Amino acid sequence: MSELPFEKPLNDMRNKIKELKSLSDGKGIDFSEEIARLEDRCKEIEDTMYRELTAAQKMQLARHHQRPTSLDFIQAIFTDFIELHGDRLFADDLAIVGGLAKFNGIPVTVVGHQRGKDTRDNIARFFGSPHPEGFRKALRFMQQANKFKRPIITFIDTKGAYPGNTAEERGQSEAIARNLREMAGFGVPIICVVIGEGGSGGALALGVGNRVLMLENAIYSAISPNGAASILWKDATRADEAAEAMKITAKDLLELEIIEDIISEPQGGAHRDMDAQVESISIAIDKHLTELLQMSSDELIEDRYLKFRKIGYYTMAQQEAGQAVE
Amino acid sequence: MQIKDLFSKKKYATIPTERPKREVPEGLMNKCSKCGNIQYSKELEKNLKVCSSCGHHGRLNARERIAMTLDEGIIFEYDETMESVDPLNFPGYKVKLEQQKAKSNLHDSVITGEGTIGGFPVVVAAMSFDFFTGSMGSVAGEKITRAIESAHLKKLPIIIFSTSSGARMQESILSLMQMAKTSAALAKFQGDGGLYISVFTDPTTGGVSASFASLGDYNLAEPGALIGFAGRIVIEQTIRQKLPDNFQTAEFNLQHGQLDKVVHRKDMRSMITKLLDMHCVKEVTTGE
Numbered sequence A: 001m002s003e004l005p006f007e008k009p010l011n012d013m014r015n016k017i018k019e020l021k022s023l024s025d026g027k028g029i030d031f032s033e034e035i036a037r038l039e040d041r042c043k044e045i046e047d048t049m050y051r052e053l054t055a056a057q058k059m060q061l062a063r064h065h066q067r068p069t070s071l072d073f074i075q076a077i078f079t080d081f082i083e084l085h086g087d088r089l090f091a092d093d094l095a096i097v098g099g100l101a102k103f104n105g106i107p108v109t110v111v112g113h114q115r116g117k118d119t120r121d122n123i124a125r126f127f128g129s130p131h132p133e134g135f136r137k138a139l140r141f142m143q144q145a146n147k148f149k150r151p152i153i154t155f156i157d158t159k160g161a162y163p164g165n166t167a168e169e170r171g172q173s174e175a176i177a178r179n180l181r182e183m184a185g186f187g188v189p190i191i192c193v194v195i196g197e198g199g200s201g202g203a204l205a206l207g208v209g210n211r212v213l214m215l216e217n218a219i220y221s222a223i224s225p226n227g228a229a230s231i232l233w234k235d236a237t238r239a240d241e242a243a244e245a246m247k248i249t250a251k252d253l254l255e256l257e258i259i260e261d262i263i264s265e266p267q268g269g270a271h272r273d274m275d276a277q278v279e280s281i282s283i284a285i286d287k288h289l290t291e292l293l294q295m296s297s298d299e300l301i302e303d304r305y306l307k308f309r310k311i312g313y314y315t316m317a318q319q320e321a322g323q324a325v326e
Numbered sequence B: 001m002q003i004k005d006l007f008s009k010k011k012y013a014t015i016p017t018e019r020p021k022r023e024v025p026e027g028l029m030n031k032c033s034k035c036g037n038i039q040y041s042k043e044l045e046k047n048l049k050v051c052s053s054c055g056h057h058g059r060l061n062a063r064e065r066i067a068m069t070l071d072e073g074i075i076f077e078y079d080e081t082m083e084s085v086d087p088l089n090f091p092g093y094k095v096k097l098e099q100q101k102a103k104s105n106l107h108d109s110v111i112t113g114e115g116t117i118g119g120f121p122v123v124v125a126a127m128s129f130d131f132f133t134g135s136m137g138s139v140a141g142e143k144i145t146r147a148i149e150s151a152h153l154k155k156l157p158i159i160i161f162s163t164s165s166g167a168r169m170q171e172s173i174l175s176l177m178q179m180a181k182t183s184a185a186l187a188k189f190q191g192d193g194g195l196y197i198s199v200f201t202d203p204t205t206g207g208v209s210a211s212f213a214s215l216g217d218y219n220l221a222e223p224g225a226l227i228g229f230a231g232r233i234v235i236e237q238t239i240r241q242k243l244p245d246n247f248q249t250a251e252f253n254l255q256h257g258q259l260d261k262v263v264h265r266k267d268m269r270s271m272i273t274k275l276l277d278m279h280c281v282k283e284v285t286t287g288e
Helices: A005-027 A032-051 A055-062 A070-077 A119-124 A132-147 A165-169 A172-184 A200-204 A225-232 A236-245 A250-255 A274-292 A297-309 B003-007 B041-046 B062-069 B093-104 B138-154 B169-191 B232-239 B250-255 B265-279
Strands: A079-083 A096-103 A106-113 A152-158 A190-199 A211-215 A219-221 A261-263 A314-316 B029-031 B038-040 B076-078 B082-084 B110-117 B120-127 B158-164 B196-205 B218-221
Touching: A005 A032, A005 A055, A055 A190, A055 A219, A055 A225, A055 A236, A070 A096, A070 A106, A070 A152, A070 A190, A070 A274, A096 A132, A096 A274, A106 A132, A132 A152, A132 A172, A152 A200, A165 B232, A172 A200, A172 A297, A172 B169, A190 A200, A190 A274, A200 B169, A211 A250, A211 A274, A219 A250, A219 B169, A225 A236, A225 B169, A250 A261, A261 A274, A297 B169, A314 B138, B029 B041, B038 B041, B062 B110, B062 B120, B062 B158, B062 B265, B076 B138, B082 B093, B082 B138, B110 B138, B110 B265, B120 B138, B120 B265, B138 B158, B138 B169, B169 B196, B196 B265, B218 B250, B218 B265
Parallel strands: A106 A152, A152 A190, A190 A211, A190 A219, A211 A261, B120 B158, B158 B196, B196 B218
Antiparallel strands: A079 A096, A096 A106, A314 B082, B029 B038, B076 B110, B110 B120
């Protein structure tokens, strides 16, 4: 497992324990007491550290290159996955994956952003940042689901829509906007799971669901903390500070009633124990899908509308002194 | 004296002059930000803030836009005093809001209400770039959504003049969700036969461009308006290429099929009236 900067002290400690162990084995000196003490201390540090991760540390975990991707989860959570391709208009954007699959025996449509596993894969998949054809591919899959009355499960994991000239030429804005409007009108259950990074409009274009769930260390925001820091303070190195201020963690978003549920992660992040992670996501999807399957088409549309309709904080300013109040 | 000395530059000393610079009262003249042409502000106003030399469409705030477009201004303004709070307790947001309010004399980046255009009753929303770069936070999202819902309820067309830098960073995820909220309201309204004319004005980018602004039944734009999703600098850094000069202009978007029409400001009212005429029946008052 490759370590993140904040995990270094912990790993240093682990290495020290290993060293002591080999020393005691090799030289026959008994360090068992020290080793036991260090191991306790190590566990203690580990527990507190992962329990109290800062927003910036979660951001590092969410972007971890070994973190499972949409395809990893799709293949592990669902059965009989049939991957489908193309938007029927221009191309097959590999930054979006999706198709048909079964969840507990029920046919569903799955769609997700797909990051690459290595450099070559990342280049082919534009680092998980879709072009308009990607959003239109996702839309096509979802329209199909709506037609055949299949629930839709989306996996969100992108830094954002691809910022390129060809993306602009083909209508990046329109593609995202259309997805938002169309998703609002589908008469089937939609469950969205933010598994890594939920970056801006490119994430939201798969995110208009009845239920939006987030993995414990996933993040979701209007702009990346790096971008915010460079715009606000003209200093991209203050990304950690921006991450804290922007309320990007699952816990923050649950409090703000943007998401419905947090899916817990194995200690140290999803990449540490794939099986445990797959199980907890499956349980969460099962719970929410069971509830949503009780609703009629109209109820699902209304439920989704109300979920987003209520988001926002505002106030009515006081009338200025001396002004007549009607 | 050598010949080359003839061509050498003479050195002058500058002596500060006592005479004051020629006084030009503030705001009397105006310099076009595009071609540099200097003209009388009054002339410019008369010309709807369009440069007489190069045709550059200057930015308008929401009040100017409404005065220019509606027959008799806003007859009934919605949510006039709705204001932002600081829901995330974001550093510096409260102070910045106060500054923006003082500077622009507006409560937030959008004004909504009812009026008539060419005699047709409509719901209208106009954004101001001079309030917080027209960014959309909870207030803009809520006011636009309410305007759409009102148009739906009253069976009126809605016309939205957009100008915005996108989502308001200081409200982070709440701003992002306004994109979904406004688009969902349009899904209901348009699904029920409602007419929505979207007018892009300079500049419309990011979260506003990627939500309600792009969803018009008819998408119009003013000439030269900057319209796009990602910023030019971000794109140049990503693709490491210089972009063409007309990149993301209204004309560029028209050429790539993203707009129905680019309409000169002086013709906008009549174009909207013509479109309304294709859909609506004016309330006919019989002579009984």
